[in-house]
Amino acid sequence: MKKISFVFVLMMAVCMLFTACGGKNGDDTEAAQPTEAPQISEDLGNELDSFSDEVIDADLTCTITLGNWPPDTAAASELALFEGYKATMEKQYPNVTLVPDYYSYSLSNYVPMAKGGTAPSIFQPPFTDPQLLISQNLVGDVTDALKEIGVLDKFSPSYIEMLADDNGRIYGLPRDGYVLGMHINVALFREAGLVDENGLPIYPKSLQELAEYGQIIREKTDKAGLVFPASETYGGWLFTNIAWNFGCVGESALEYQDENGRWICNFTSPECIAAMEYMRDLRWKYDILNADTTTTDWAGAHSELGTGEAAMNFAADDSVDQPTSNKGLALEDFALIPFPEGPAGRYALAGGTCYMFSPDITADQGRALMAYLKILGKLPFLDDDIVAGMRSDYAAKKDRGAPVLPAISAWNDDEYNKTKRAIIDEYCNVDMRLYNDFFDSISEGTITLKAEEPVFAQQLYRELTAVIQRMITREGADVVKALTSAQESFQEYLDDEINN
Amino acid sequence: MNRITRHFRGKGMKMQDLRSWLIMLPGLILMTFFVWEPLLESIRMSLYKTENVELVEFVGLKNFISVAGKTNFTQALVNTFSYTFWSLVIGFLLPIILAMLIGETSRGKGLFRTAAYLPNMLPGLAVIILWSAFFSGGKTGVLNIILSHFGVSAQTYLTKANLVIPIIITIATWKGAGATALIYMAGMAGVNSELYDAAAIDGANVWQRVRHVLVPAIKKLTWTMLILQIISVFQIMYEPMVLTKGGPDNASLSLMQLMWQYAFGGSMDYGKASAVAVIVTAILLVMTAVYSYFNRKESDWD
Numbered sequence: 001m002k003k004i005s006f007v008f009v010l011m012m013a014v015c016m017l018f019t020a021c022g023g024k025n026g027d028d029t030e031a032a033q034p035t036e037a038p039q040i041s042e043d044l045g046n047e048l049d050s051f052s053d054e055v056i057d058a059d060l061t062c063t064i065t066l067g068n069w070p071p072d073t074a075a076a077s078e079l080a081l082f083e084g085y086k087a088t089m090e091k092q093y094p095n096v097t098l099v100p101d102y103y104s105y106s107l108s109n110y111v112p113m114a115k116g117g118t119a120p121s122i123f124q125p126p127f128t129d130p131q132l133l134i135s136q137n138l139v140g141d142v143t144d145a146l147k148e149i150g151v152l153d154k155f156s157p158s159y160i161e162m163l164a165d166d167n168g169r170i171y172g173l174p175r176d177g178y179v180l181g182m183h184i185n186v187a188l189f190r191e192a193g194l195v196d197e198n199g200l201p202i203y204p205k206s207l208q209e210l211a212e213y214g215q216i217i218r219e220k221t222d223k224a225g226l227v228f229p230a231s232e233t234y235g236g237w238l239f240t241n242i243a244w245n246f247g248c249v250g251e252s253a254l255e256y257q258d259e260n261g262r263w264i265c266n267f268t269s270p271e272c273i274a275a276m277e278y279m280r281d282l283r284w285k286y287d288i289l290n291a292d293t294t295t296t297d298w299a300g301a302h303s304e305l306g307t308g309e310a311a312m313n314f315a316a317d318d319s320v321d322q323p324t325s326n327k328g329l330a331l332e333d334f335a336l337i338p339f340p341e342g343p344a345g346r347y348a349l350a351g352g353t354c355y356m357f358s359p360d361i362t363a364d365q366g367r368a369l370m371a372y373l374k375i376l377g378k379l380p381f382l383d384d385d386i387v388a389g390m391r392s393d394y395a396a397k398k399d400r401g402a403p404v405l406p407a408i409s410a411w412n413d414d415e416y417n418k419t420k421r422a423i424i425d426e427y428c429n430v431d432m433r434l435y436n437d438f439f440d441s442i443s444e445g446t447i448t449l450k451a452e453e454p455v456f457a458q459q460l461y462r463e464l465t466a467v468i469q470r471m472i473t474r475e476g477a478d479v480v481k482a483l484t485s486a487q488e489s490f491q492e493y494l495d496d497e498i499n500n
Numbered sequence: 501m502n503r504i505t506r507h508f509r510g511k512g513m514k515m516q517d518l519r520s521w522l523i524m525l526p527g528l529i530l531m532t533f534f535v536w537e538p539l540l541e542s543i544r545m546s547l548y549k550t551e552n553v554e555l556v557e558f559v560g561l562k563n564f565i566s567v568a569g570k571t572n573f574t575q576a577l578v579n580t581f582s583y584t585f586w587s588l589v590i591g592f593l594l595p596i597i598l599a600m601l602i603g604e605t606s607r608g609k610g611l612f613r614t615a616a617y618l619p620n621m622l623p624g625l626a627v628i629i630l631w632s633a634f635f636s637g638g639k640t641g642v643l644n645i646i647l648s649h650f651g652v653s654a655q656t657y658l659t660k661a662n663l664v665i666p667i668i669i670t671i672a673t674w675k676g677a678g679a680t681a682l683i684y685m686a687g688m689a690g691v692n693s694e695l696y697d698a699a700a701i702d703g704a705n706v707w708q709r710v711r712h713v714l715v716p717a718i719k720k721l722t723w724t725m726l727i728l729q730i731i732s733v734f735q736i737m738y739e740p741m742v743l744t745k746g747g748p749d750n751a752s753l754s755l756m757q758l759m760w761q762y763a764f765g766g767s768m769d770y771g772k773a774s775a776v777a778v779i780v781t782a783i784l785l786v787m788t789a790v791y792s793y794f795n796r797k798e799s800d801w802d
Contacts, residue, residue, distance in 0.1 A: 108764030111552050132768065136552045224638075231745040233766065291637030294659045294748040309638070458766025466572075469748040473659050489571060496566055497767070 052385050053091045056371070061095040062364040064372065067120035069100035077399035081392050088375050088385065096368045107132075114138045119358040122369050127162055127351045128457055130172050134165050140357035143170045145366030154380045154413045162451070163354060174410030175378060177352035178316035179449060180241055181438045183302075183323055184335040188311040192220035200433055203337045207245060207278060210312065210340045214288030217311045225288030227310035228472075229301040235468040236461030237452075238314045241349050242278065244450060245342025247271035255453055255460065255494070263455055263494045267464070267487040268480065271344065276471060276479045283472040294469045303327055314339070317438065318352070321402035331403060335434035338441040346441075350449035352410065380411040382419055390420060394427035403430045406439055455498060456490075463490045539781075546774035553770055563775035567762075573776070575750045576758040580734055580780075582665050583754060587733040590666065591673035592726065596718075598677060599684035600710065613685070616678035624675070628742040631671045632658070658744050661751035668739050668752060680725060687721040688714065720795075727791045731784055755780050 066086075070078045086098050101120045103113075107129060113119040115138075125133065133139045146152045152170070155163075163172040182203070189201040194213060196202055204210035214225020229235065240254060248254050252269040266272070283289050290296060290310050302319065304310040306327025315322075317336060323329045339348035355378070357369060373379050377389030397404050404427045409417045441447040453460050463486040470477045546563055548555040567573050602612045619627065634642040637656030644654045657663055695713045704712065737756035740746055746753035746761075755776060763773035 106764075107766065107768065111764075111768065115553050128766075132766075136768065138552060222639075231747060291641075291654070291656050292658055295632070295744055297745070309640070456767065462761070462765065466747075466749050469659075469750075473661060473748040485571065492570065 052088070055094060056092040057367075058094055060093050060364060060368055060371075062362065062368050063097040063099060064122065064365055064368050065099045065101045065103075065120040065358075066372070067101050067103040067105065067123035069102050071102055075396070075400040077396040081396045084392060085372070085375050085389070089372055092375070093368060093371055096371075098372075111138065114359055117360060121358050121361055121365055122355055122372070123358075124175055124353050125172075125356055126353055128452060130163050130354060130356060133356065134163075134171050138359055139171045140359050140361040140366070141169050141171055142173070142357055142361075142366050142369070143168075144363065145370045146170055146173070148367065149370045149374070149379065151379050151381075151411075154411050154416075156410050156412050159354075159410050163356075172354040172356040173373065173378065175353045175355050176318055177350060177408040177410045178318035179408060179438075179442055179447075180238075180314060180316045180349040180351075181339050181441075182337045183305050183313045183315045183320070184337055184434075185305050185308060185311045185323075185329065185333060186335050186434070187330075187333040188217055188221050188223055188308060192217045192311070198433075201335055201337075203335070204312075204340050206341045207242065207343075211278075211282060211286040211288060214282070214312065215286045218286075218288055221311070223308065224290040224304065224310040225286070226282065226312045226314075227290040227296060227301045227304040228282070228293050228314070229296040229298055230293045230465060230468045230472060231295055231297050233458055233461035233465055234296075234298055234301075236464030237457075239275070239279065239464050239468055240453060240461070241314065241339060241347065242342065243272055243275040244347035245339070245345060246275035246278065247342070247344030248275065249345070249347065249450070253453075255455060255490075262499050265460075265487050265490040265494060267467075267483040267490070273479055273483060274343075276467060276483060279468055280471040280477070280479060284475050289472060293472055305329070316349075316351075317405060317408065320405060321397070321400075325400050325402040331401070331430050334403070334430075336405075336438045338438050338447055345448065346446065347448045347450050350408075350451060352408075380413040380416040382416055387419065387423070390423050391427075394424060398427050398429050401429075403435075404428050405430070405435060408442065456493065459493055460490060542774045542777050545770055546778045548771055550769065550771040550774075552768055559771070563771045564779065567772050567775045567779070572750055572753065572758060573755075576753045576755045579665065579751070579753055580736070580755045583669060583736050584730055584733050586666050586669040587672065587729060588726075590669050591677060592729065594673060595677045595680035595725075596684055596722070598681035599688055600714070602681065603685055603688050613682065616681050618678065619675045620679040622675070624738060625742060627671065627675050628739055631667075631674075632743055635667060659748050661748055664740075664744050664748070664752040668736070668743060669733075671743070672733070672736070672739055680729075683725065684718065684721065687718045691717040723791070723795055727788060730787060734780065734784055734787075 070082055072079070082100070086100065089096065089098055103120045103123060105123045105125045107125075110119060110123070110125070110133075130139070143152070155170075156174070159174045159177075160168075160170070163174070164170050184201055184203055186195075186201050189195055189203070190199070192213075194202045194216065202213075204213045210226065217223060217225040228238065240248075243254060248266075248269060248271045252271045253266060254272065255263060255265050258264050283293075290304055296304070299322070301310075301313050302315065302322035305313040305315075306323030306329040308329070313323075320334070320336060324331055324334050339346070355373065357366070361369070370379070374381055375385055375389055377386050377393060379386075394404050404424060406421060406424055409420065411417065442449070467482045467486045470482050471479065545555065547558060547560060549557040549559050549562075598616055602609060602616065605612055622630075635657040636642070636644075637654065637659065638644065639648070639654050641654070641657075643657070644652075648654070657667060691714060695717075696709055699709045699713050735756050736754050737760065740752040740754055741757055741760070744752045746757050759773045759776040759780070762769045762776060
């Protein structure tokens with residue numbers, strides 16, 4: 001008994017010791033308390049110093065919790081950047097208390113927090129979720145705060161559609177937009193001989209070329225031509241892009257509303273069947289896919305490309321830091337190209353990340369949050385602080401070795417967009433010849449941008465992912481049968497959720 | 501004090517009973533808040549149409565009918581039974597054998613005991629990530645690297661529908677068998693050594709001693725461990741969720757993972773998620789009741 005008591009007391013002592021040593025920083029749910037001044041470049045230091053210290057509103061009194069605060073393990077430049085924003089806000093609005101929070105949004109963790117009143121005042125969901133959150137009353141209305149600060153009329157209409165309810169009340173702001181294209185590992189293209197006389201990659205312009213080039217890469221380098229994350233909902237998400245290029249738009253769309261307003265699932269159109277057959281061929285005819293396709297997720301796909309295990313990845317301009325600064329692919333070995341054209345056109349998904357707000361924010365908190373976003377340079381204003389904010393942002397990107405690229409603006413404001421582009425050009429750290437075709441395809445309109453499928457996109461992706469998994473794991477799988485089964489299942493879901 | 505004692509005695513309750521209840525009280529309060537209340541709430545929620553966690557409209561058994569009518573439910577149900585089957589094939593006897601082998605070891609028993617228990621001390625997610633590197637397809641997978649030395653070309657494992665469940669169960673067994681073996685060892689330690697001696701004097705060999713002395717002695721414990729294993733495996737979730745994400749083509753989707761998908765997979769349908777949870781609970785209750793029935797019968801026969 002004595003021995004047991006001794007061991008018990010010893011264990012308690014050790015646990016208490018670790019608890020004491022751990023402090024608050026050990027807990028993700030606690031407010032972030034960075035302890036040391038991070039080491040940053042002179043360039044970034046100068047930009048941070050250039051924020052105005054003048055008091056703007058001493059009467060505004062409230063507390064706001066800032067989700068997505070960078071973790072202590074983040075790059076020094078990023079930590080310094082956010083500390084700089086916080087310090088500026090505290091000087092300009094001395095009675096606004098800022099509480100940094102490491103919170104990173106996911107639908108599953110957000111709902112209980114919103115219902116329990118512990119959600120951060122501001123957080124960043126992807127554009128797939130705002131309508132769901134708005135319909136469930138889980139986010140705060142910032143229409144009045146936006147009107148007060150004067151940016152309501154500068155919203156790009158397509159973004160308003162995504163961030164407002166049926167009455168036109170706004171619940172979020174675009175953080176950045178993205179367009180899906182392809183990430184290229186130029187080193188593997190070079191090894192396969194797919195480069196021109198200037199050393200630039202000869203990349204696939206069409207889905208057919210993608211299959212053929214992938215095959216050449218497989219033969220010459222023994223690496224995967226294409227990494228395709230076909231797990232959970234990712235496979236279906238990417239597949240919708242392929243399907244659009246095979247003609248699954250308009251009357252042949254994957255889902256549409258009939259004349260009675262009923263939502264119809266349409267996976268068995270000839271276009272969708274052809275797109276799925278193409279997916280099957282990528283595995284069984286051309287054999288260009290990575291090995292564990294069905295378990296690869298978004299991060300895994302970036303990792304495969306960044307570490308040279310695959311040559312191409314369907315990915316967007318907002319994730320160019322993933323294979324490069326995160327996985328070590330040299331900037332000269334990385335390129336971003338437009339989404340390849342299909343037999344029925346050239347489409348690519350346009351989406352992005354937005355800022356949304358906790359459901360219980362007050363009018364004062366709304367004002368303070370807009371002021372904070374203004375300092376971050378996320379609102380279409382052009383004063384010294386905004387320009388300093390933009391410069392700091394791009395200096396930080398450059399510091400950590402991520403490509404500094406032109407941004408796809410969510411604001412209809414020419415002057416703002418031009419100034420932003422000029423700053424980006426100043427900090428640009430890449431050979432733009434590796435990116436120009438991508439950005440030109442958007443600005444010249446040679447590619448048609450599309451939003452995600454309109455209703456229950458996640459469920460639709462899940463159904464399609466299951467079909468893709470069947471196609472790429474069973475050689476003799478019946479495309480029509482699998483798509484028919486998925487269609488029945490998703491139609492049942494639509495009938496349950498929206499048609500009845 | 502005497503008056504209180506008399507009071508309780510008068511009501512048919514002894515002072516000792518009161519003390520026992522007081523000792524149990526914190527546990528009961530915790531159980532009420534963290535087990536029974538959520539359980540009852542889940543049952544209630546399964547009968548309602550929900551809007552996030554709020555109940556909107558009473559729909560009776562509609563959620564159950566809707567969930568059960570879908571092909572992914574049938575597949576998840578079959579998969580869950582398949583998990584249970586494979587866990588019995590791969591993981592049921594192994595801890596008993598381990599316990600017997602360690603029990604029979606005369607030197608370094610502590611070392612073997614620790615080694616067997618060690619995987620159980622690793623965080624579950626770390627174990628899955630470790631094994632995912634082992635079973636990774638292509639040329640960088642550890643198993644493929646080993647096999648390449650024997651001239652076997654690179655294979656994929658986690659994308660094969662017929663392999664994923666046995667692989668997941670193998671991993672779960674690797675992690676949990678040592679801990680279960682320790683429980684068996686404790687049970688085996690309670691067997692009267694005189695029975696072994698008597699059997700040995702009667703000329704019984706090792707196998708006969710195991711069969712006629714050890715097995716009857718740990719039979720009750722084995723039954724208990726069996727039902728605990730079935731209950732545990734029936735609730736398998738994070739292993740397939742991390743390793744295969746339920747794929748390929750839902751081949752490793754479990755009922756609990758399906759429940760997660762309803763709640764957090766994009767549709768936020770807590771009503772249907774609760775319906776799946778209630779179905780899982782009902783199946784486990786039936787299985788436990790069957791076990792208890794046979795267990796009682798066997799006790800009566802004994």
